[in-house]
Amino acid sequence: MELMEKLAILGEAARYDASCASSGSTRQGKKGSLGSTVACGVCHSWSADGRCVSLLKILLSNACIYNCAYCANRCGSNVPRATFTPDEVAKLTTEFYRRNYIEGLFLSSGVVKSPDYTMELMIEALTLLRGSYGFNGYVHVKVIPGASQELIQKLGLLADRVSVNIELPTSQSLMLLAPDKKRDAILTPMGEIQKLKEANQEERRLFKSAPLFAPSGQSTQMIVGATPDSDAQILRLSSSLYEKYQMKRVYFSAYVPVGRHPTLPPPDVQAPLLREHRLYQADWLMRFYKFKVEEIVEQGENLDEDLDPKASWALRHLSFFPVEVNQADLALLLRVPGIGPISAKRIVAARRTRQLEHSDLKRLGVVLKRANFFITCKGRYAGAVPLGSPFLRAHLVDRTGPSPQYTLPDFATPAALPAFIEG
Ligand code: SF4
Known part of the structure; x- marks a missing residue:
């Protein structure tokens, strides 16, 4: 398959992941390498639905062996499949960077063969990117739930930010819609990342030259509106994730009906973007205004959509x-x-x-x-x-939320692909 075709498939496949904001790193540019993460090194640009589009946002593969009902890339869905080679990921990132299309990379993946196998491919891609291609810019990478601690450590030494998606607010919802994913397989890596980060900070206190482990920390993402879970459940979980795992961000992603399952909203239901917007506002109140979660949800299980x-x-x-x-x-x-x-x-x-x-x-x-x-x-x-x-x-009363249009970054559409791919 042509690289251009793969990019069209795997750019589209990554569009539903909201957790790709790119703040938090302050690595200077260095001689002989490409990119930096200082100040304006990563520019933030947001699509109409609030997604960050300044990163090359792709999946390594959408040939997933899992069957999460809410996901367009589940093994049971009828979408075109593609898998990048590690070298293709590294080459695309540097070529896009050189052409000023992007400031960094957001790399996720479906589960190819097994969590560890997928992680090994991702590690290979980032090793090439950082090593052979000398890329020093921002990289955010998804940890595959269930991967071994050793691989998580390797990945964290190559990336600025790592994240494990919590996906759904309750274990029951996860069991119902993503039976291949166990709550423990998600929470355990979060705990490991936290421990590895603390150990890294200690090591760097002793040895200044010790390599950094995920300097921008970890984040996660929750899907909103695929299950009947309330805003109070979502915000209580967010609050405990911030506290327990020192999350930098909990992202919310309004469910876009792509799956078929008796408990999922029907395909003609609009993505709950205003609800997602209110959850982000509540999240800011917890993080920057010193509100306790119970103060925010004291009026009932769901936030008032008419008011911030x-x-x-x-x-x-x-x-x-x-x-x-x-x-x-x-x-x-x-x-x-x-x-x-x-x-x-x-x-x-x-x-x-x-x-x-x-x-x-x-x-x-x-x-x-x-x-x-x-x-x-x-x-x-x-x-x-x-x-x-x-x-x-x-x-x-303010019902102006984000625009309900889902747009892809221009660089993910075949029409906008640069000449180097076609050539
Ligand atoms: S693991 Fe689940 S959510 Fe992730 S790509 Fe596979 S089916 Fe989709």
């Missing part, structure tokens, strides 16, 4: 408001809809020298159309309706 979770919390706790911006501490400022971590810090810094005027707030980054309902500035309230008004909710 912070506005929803504020409406349930009106007794905390209005907050006087000239006096409130950082933690309280962070609870105000329309004030984020940056604007909260700016407010605290600016008021050290003088009392803030309402006209200062926009310049400090406050989104006044939301914040005005929950603050006073020098005792003055500027909300369009009083805080306790029954119309307040209507002013905060």
Whole structure:
């Protein structure tokens, strides 16, 4: 099969994986090698559905032996199959990089023959990429659940970020839809990655030249909407993954109906993109606003789709408001809809020298159309309706989520393939 054909198949096959953001590494460029991960070295570009498209995002193979019901690449589905050779992965990445199409590589794979066999192919690809092709840029690679610890270690020494997809929020859902995947085969590698990372940090304290193990840490992905699992279940699991395995990110991927199973949503159901968006907002509240998961889901099992979770919390706790911006501490400022971590810090810094005027707030980054309902500035309230008004909710409703269109990065479409492949 031509390389161009493989790329079209394996670029398409990778589109459903959301977990490919590329932050966290700070490796400088070095003489004789290609690429770096510093500052703007990896540019972030997002497709309309929120997927990062700055990486070459491919599967090594979609010839999977597993039969996860929610997956387009399951062995029972009728899609064209392809497998890259390790050298093809390395060559594609460097050629795309040289042409400025991408800043790095996101490599995943279906299970070819066995988890260990697949991992060996991936390790070979990355060894070639880093060694023979001298690629020093960002690489995010998926660990295949069930792979041995030795192979996980090898892979982590070649990649910037590693991830194991948790896939579904509960063991029951996993058993029902992905019977080949056991919860333990997913959680055990996460624990191993965490231990290897800690051991690596210790080693580097003693020996500065020790190679880095997955310097950008690990992440995971959960599919949303393929099963009846609630937002509360998803967020509680996310919270415990952050805590237990020091996850850098938990990604949510709105289920796009591709599978046929009595418990899966029918094929004509839209991917729940607004729900995915609300889960990301809740995730930010946990990571950057010091919200506890129970505060976010205290109103019920599912998030209110009409309101962002912070506005929803504020409406349930009106007794905390209005907050006087000239006096409130950082933690309280962070609870105000329309004030984020940056604007909260700016407010605290600016008021050290003088009392803030309402006209200062926009310049400090406050989104006044939301914040005005929950603050006073020098005792003055500027909300369009009083805080306790029954119309307040209507002013905060926001159903603009991401666009429902799923788009492939241009470089994954045959029409945009570069001349070197055709030649
Ligand atoms: S292991 Fe499951 S989710 Fe992964 S490619 Fe195979 S069928 Fe799809």
